[in-house]
Amino acid sequence: MGQKVLLFLLHVFIPILVIAETNSQDFLGLQSVKDSWKNTPPSWVSSDPCSDWEGIGCDNSRVTSIKLSSMDLKGSLSGEIEKLSELSTLDLSYNKDLTGSLPQSIGNLKKLSNLILVGCSFFGPLPDTIGSLQQLVFLSLNSNRFSGRIPPSIGNLSKLYWLDIADNNFEGTIPVSNGSTPGLDMLLQARHFHFGKNQLSGDISDKLFSSNMTLIHVLFESNELTGPIPSTLGLVQTLEVVRFDRNKLFGEVPSNLKNLINCTELYLSNNKLSGPVPNITGMNLLNYVDMSNNSFDSSDVPSWFSTLQSLTTLMMESTQIRGELPVALFSLPNLQTVVLKNNLLSGTLDIGTTYTNHLQHIDLRNNLIAGYKKSNTGYSHELILAGNPVCEETGTESYCKVSDSQSNSSGSYTTPRNNCVPSQCSSEKTSSPNCKCAYPYTGILEFRAPSFSDLENSSQYKDLEKKLWDSFESHGLSVDSVSLSNPLKDFNNYLQISLKVFPFGQDRFNRTEISGIGFLLSNQTFKPPKYFGPFVFHGDGYENYEVLPTSNKSSKSSIGIIIGAAAGGSVLVLLLLLAGVYAFRQKRRAEGYSEQSNPFVHWDSNKNSGGVPQLKGARWFSYEELKNYSNNFSVANEIGSGGYGKVYRGNLPTGELIAIKKAAKESMQGGREFKTEIELLSRVHHKNLVSLVGFCFERGEQMLIYEYVPNGTLKDSLSGKSGIRLDWMRRLRVSLGTAKGLAYLHELANPPIIHRDIKSTNVLLDDHLNAKVADFGLSKLMGEDDKDHVTTQVKGTMGYLDPEYYMSQQLTEKSDVYSFGVLMLELITARRPIEHGKYIVREVQKAMDKTQDLYNLGGILDSSIGLGTKLIGFEKFVDLALRCVADVGADRPTMSEVVKEIEAIMQLAGLNPNAESASTSASYEEVSKETAPYTFDYSGAFPPSKIEPH
Template sequence: MGQKILVFLLLVFRPILGMAVADNQDFPGLMTLKEDWKKKPPGWKGSDPCSDWEGIECTGSRVTSIKLSSMGLEGTLSEEIQNLSELQTLDLSYNKGLIGKLPQSIGKLKKLTNLILVGCSFSGPIPDTIGSLEQLFFLSLNSNKFSGGIPPSIGNLPKLNWLDMADNNLEGPIPVSNGSTSGLDMLLHTKHFHFGKNKLSGEILEKLFNSSMKLIHVLFESNNLTGKIPSTLGLVQTLEVVRFDRNNLVGKVPSNLNSLTNVSELYLSNNRLSGPVPDITGMNNLAYLDMSNNSFDVSDIPTWFSTLTSLTTLIMERTKLKGELPVDLFSLPSLQTVVLKNNQVNGTLDIGTIYSNRLQLIDLQYNSITEYKKGLYSDTLILANNPVCQETETETGTGTESYCKVSTDSQSDGNSTYTTPSNNCVPSTCNPNQISSPNCRCAYPYTGILEFRAPSFSDLGNKSIYKELENKLLTSFQSHQLLVDSVALSDPKKGSIYLDLSLEVFPYSRDRFNRTEISEIGFLLSNQTFKPPKYFGPFVFHGDEYENYGETEKSKSSIGIIIGAAAGGSVLVLLLLLVGVYAFRQKRRAERSSEISRPFVLWDANKTSAGAPQLKGARWFSYEELAKYTNNFSTANEIGSGGFGKVYRGNLPTGELIAIKKSEKESKQGGREFKTEIELLSRVHHKNLVSLVGFCFENNEQLLIYEYVPNGSLKDSLSGKSGIRLDWMRRLKASLGTARGLAYLHELANPPIIHRDIKSTNVLLDDHLNAKVADFGLSKLIGEDDEDHISTQVKGTMGYLDPEYYMSQQLTEKSDVYSFGVLMLELITARTPIEKGKYIVREVQKTLDKNQGLYNLHRLLDPSIGLATKLRGFEKYVDLALRCVEEAGSDRPTMSEVVKEIENIMELAGLNPNADSASASASYEEVSKPSSHYSPNNETFYCSGAFPPSQIEPQ
């Protein structure tokens, strides 16, 4: 009410006071935004947004630009946004707290040229009114939760250059025009189609592409598209990057792709393409080619292998290639990687004496090579499971040739240890949360992840490419008058989809940025003003919330001073009275806001032996709110219980369901676990991790609020409690989802995280039966000083606990790998790890006979897995599980290796590893209504000191 009185007051007396208040059409709209956002820039206090408010830019008195990236905004986008009729740029990127639907009224912003909402949490359908924004040049809605179809009306945007809707939940076909409706085929001037990581389905119609288009990037990876690759794709001569991998495409590859002479990256892997391996001789600029895992006819090694002089990376696993590799292939000047696993390559392997000095990896596992002609090549060569290695083993009894072993080199893992070095200086010792910059100055950097969607190189150990990227970033920031001292890159990681790089941007001459600077840096990255070196390909930035702002340079004049100085006489009295009322209300609001902004002011560090939690964007709820959402924590809303306390289902005013974990006085877990879980979950975001919605710390109450995961835990399904039948395909999918979640924690979270309590009760199943890792109360964050190991009190769950960790008290990521291996065995047996005095790992090891069908494990398997059908890939699955539970951590695979192997197993089983679980098996039967609950465990134990290793097993 106080805000509304103030708005009315400023509008009525504006002619008298002569204020430079924003135009009366704009100010109400901005005030509505301010009221709708629970968390907003604290500098939004003055009466003139055009000069006082961060992120607001005006032309005259009209608002033309709103740039608020990485501000930690929370709330929804109001329909009143339509009042900002002169708005040209709206960038709200990297604000995870922005939720709800995008308002239909967005279509009334007729002058909008840039609509950028990267990395928020908007959901629901994308409004078709976007198609009326005829001035729109840049549309980036990627990395949200949008659902429904691609609005055909987007085809009405004649000036659109950049179209990015990747990483959402979009469904249905790719729209094309049909006379009465618009479609993407009408976007003749658009250069970027970015639709990867969605759920798009149906055939790609021939009409989608035509020769008048100016497209350079066509990215449709990781969808559910079917049918053939349209031959019209070959008509778009401007194309540079093409990704159709990880779909369900069939048929022959169009022969006219050969004419796309500008394409440098071509990804067609993980489909069901058939016919002969295509002839792409004419693609002279092709640098990166991946056609792996398709159903091509058995084909001779193509002659064009040796003619693509720009080629850096050749990946053609499982493509039925046969014959001898030409020696000329390895002399291609730019060649870095050759991966031809699981083919029929035979004869003699001759790399020659003149080969590319950039060649880092040759992987020819599972072929029929009988001889290796040794030369001068000394980098990674893998010939395991070829006759040449079997013969060596037979003749020598050892098979010790290095090329006969699977390499664990970081390059073959797709990772690198690169970190930007210091610039001829000694790194400073900094205060907590500060970081020493490359120029050895302590500061709070702006951080995030640069995600490159189609790099044209595969040698991640080449430091010069990162140096060039650093220089270009710094030059770009400084050329836009941003006070940036230096940038740092680290942790290059090449997963199955993209290349990720951690970015830190450091301020110049002081230790922190202000909000205006952060919004400008974020905008430079979100709207693609920054252009990386071309071989990095298309990219997207995922910015973190910045929490250590300095003072903004804009005026901070109070409303009372402006009004008091401008008003006089009776007007002054009236204004002072109203301002007094407003100030009183604001004081009460400020007191409430103080609780929200400093929810842990009463945190008792002595009691918990831990400092107050440090959050990265989690939402604060009052106890009163949560009681309302759960009908006062009624027993009817109770959906589970565990060591922490009880779990309740709640319903937010938006209709979103939540799960609320409420601690009890007798809880086995305490403040430290509460702190750990909210700190870690507030900083990690992955589809295979349970999302933290928020928390409550009030009057000694500790509550954690999660997304609602409707189908309970893996344990519930394996035990029959949920009524959901998990056949072989679904168990593979659950394994893959869990593995991907752990791989993210180990390798993409910054810093990395060890879960420390992986088990079937801590893996939940969503409405599509996708696995989500939960319960981070025992997790451990790996700091810079202890990346190799952590000496720690042993914590975990009996049966899943890594014996090496227990004996040495040295915690590593391989401890999670061990627990995951136990979970894999539990998935196929439906037995708890320790049951009737028997340990599942030892039972499998004792029973296993590799000369028998299903490795002789019939009596241990869960009958509901579908024993009547062929369990394709079962033996490889068991082999992988047993590798995960090797006694020595060094003998266990990494989680990223586990992910790749399970993906391969699923493909062997005829299952698309990127398809939704709910459709992964036609044999799924819903026996009864699944129980809907978040299921925390009550099996956790803590131990310190020593006791016999036998106690890891049941007594």
């Protein structure tokens, strides 16, 4: 009631007291939004947002836009945002500490046309009310932690042009209309379906696509989709980029796919597609084709190999093609890369003499090629024929060897200086291409389907630089220059390039300029050269803001206050009284938000081993919430324990199961481990790492909340405790999943992370027996100054510990590689690393005889591994494990190399390394989700004196 009275008085008296530009209803909505955030811009203290607040745009006193990208905002999105009824653009991108779920009330913003939340940490299901935003044109929610199903109501958004929900945790089928229920097939104006890197599953309905659609991008990569590719896809002749790779699709590729004559990129790799190799003759605009790692019928080299004149990249690894390659293939004018390894190619290789300098890489390893016809000119770029009969006679030719550089997927490009001498800048500033010291705005440009594969071609990056600078200039942004560096391809074949944007005429940007740059990139206003394809920008935070001068409008407001004070003196006392009551209530409310946005107000740096944890979006839970979700931490809900404390199963109101790790009061190292794990897990996101849902730091309790992983630890499965039998194929998948998780930590996390405690109790198995690395309590970050190692006190678990680390106290990524090698040996023997005084590495090395079947290791192998069947690739697996446990770290492979070698072993065994297990744990004997063990073991932290080097 008091708020309504105050609102009435504001409507009546604010026009008298101040010449304000902001509608009072909008002011109250913005104030509520502000109260739920920390780190709002300093200008947000004025009483007139339309006049003074940075990032707020208005039209006739009504708030129409909020653009606050890269502002380092913290908190959640208030449901009171619905008060901004004229809002058309909401861009909160690149604020990694914006978290919580989207409020249901967002559906009341009927005029919203742009909803852009790229690179935040929002989670939970999307509210179905999002389908009420009838004016929505641009919906970009990628790179968050949204989960649940895609709301079918999105199908009601008839004006939607851009739909990007990639890099989240969405699951279930892609919704299509059914009677009165809407679906995504109704989005006839949409041009972009970007759904990659989620957990979408089930068949893709034929109804999803139709000839009435205008789609140009269909990106469904890296999900769990099954069934055939719908034949209706061939009806959408506007398509330019198609990605269905890294799913579980099966069946024949529809023959009408070749009708997509405008398609430039086609990715079908890493599925279970069968039947004949697709005939794509006539798709003459194709630049990039990847159909690798499928189950196609053995067939002759397709005729279209030599006819696609625009082709830059041909990837057909493990596709059963046979016969002799036509010399005309290598004469294609734009060809850069040919990868046809692990096939049945034969005859004599003839590259001819009409190839161009664009052709940089030919990989034909592991085929049946008997000869190589060298031309007089001689092809001088990368050629790999290892594993072919042509290399069996001598093997001394350079093309018979595989070097690290030949498998490198990165380029060395850095924007050159613009005919100037680099400035000597302070440690905090960077010299721009124009040799001026400044604080640049930084981030990563990620291209999801580039049409080229040569990462060393500088001309393409120069085109991108020019496009960026022109775009910034044409939109009135104060940019001096841009710098690109470190192009690389990641696991998903995304091209990532580091971007730095430098300010013009000053050494730093102000908030308005940063917001403008962020919006130009998040809203896809910037259009890169077409051959770079669809992109997303991952912006970093920016701390070195220039303080804006006070607005001239403030002086106008001050004059108005003087005039209004004289005219409204008779009601001022009453108004101030009511305002005071309202302000008090708002303060109490803000304190509640503050407690949620800063739950570490009671953190004791001395007691808890260091400063307050620095989080990247983990959700705060109250003690009462967790008590309720876990049935008062009942014994019935207890699912595991360790040196740290106990783990309880919980059930969120959404139905999502969680695991609550509750520290024991007597835990001596809890503070340090709690801080380490919450900081690290809140910043990493990978399907082979246990996801941190949130935390609780309240009432003296320290609790970490994880996704619930139902099938317990790898150790429990190997010991028989869980009742799950892991045959050879499943053990290969577990090893690959673990390796991928570690490779992500070492090479894609920024900064890199060394786990430091890899062991079988720290690998959990989900419903499909996919591996998830857990327990980051002992992990270490590799800072910029650490170069190639971290000098630190030795910690780890006996038997898994790297002896080089133990002797030198210098921790490197290769220390994790050693532990992983021990884990590989544990996978094949089911023995603990040290058992009855015997060390597993020594035992395997002593028993090995490479002249014998299974290297003479049958006597120490786990009996349940499937010794009655052929263990295909077993010897290569053992060789890899022993390379991982080499005494010297430099002799060990990197984790990304380990990933590639295990994938090769799985392909040798007839498995698709990028498809997850098709079976669920429910099909395995004696398994119950309700009783499966779940253990976190911190007992591995022990004094160095207890560690015995071998």
